[in-house]
Amino acid sequence: MNPSTTAMILVGYQNDYFAQDGILRGVIEDPTSVDSVLASTLSFIEEVASTGMSIISTPIVLTPDYRAMANPVGILNTIKESGAFKAGSTGADTIPEILALGDRIDYVTGKVGFNAFSNTALGDVLADREVRDVLVAGMVTSLCIDSTGRAAYERGYDVTVLSDCTSARTITEQEFFCESVFPLYGRAMTSTEVLDELRETAA
Secondary structure (H helix, E strand, O other): OOHHHEEEEEEOOEHHHHOOOOOOHHHOOOOHHHHHHHHHHHHHHHHHOOOOOEEEEOOEOEOOOOOOOOOOOHHHHHHHHHOOOEOOOHHHOEOHHHHOOHHHOEEOOOEOOOOOOOOOOHHHHHHHOOOOEEEEEEEOHHHHHHHHHHHHHHOOOEEEEEEEEEEOOOHHHHHHHHHHHHHHOOEEEOHHHHHHHHHHHHO
């Protein structure tokens, strides 16, 4: 894995998930896991910040009428009913910890569903940068992370889900996706394991 041809995709690093009073923080069985995800993510970014790795945030921001969700089901219905990720709201804003990283983070807008490639220029950005490896981090493992990982695989990228930089709704769900789903089209590794691989490549 070469940092210059690797992109880290940040999914859902917004207040509605990560803030203590975030509307969707409660969909996670163990909310403290959200804090662990953030700590692991920031630690990983700190380690790779000086490399040529692309770090791209793909926030979901929805119009006040939620017109992108005509007939939402499941968590999408929860998002609509709770008013989460509404354009102009604090909940839709990127968390301060990511904003503090300044221009080291690139932003790709337009995401209105699970898949960070859909309705966005993410594919073009990765192609322009000649990316080959995609690392996926954020919320929620069984939804946006899986959808984005699959989409990346279908576009020809080697996909790695950072297991300690993601959280599912339950511990059982997290373990199932990391052990049984992601290996079907990529792999699940901790951020530490990926850093070790990057060091081996550089050696």
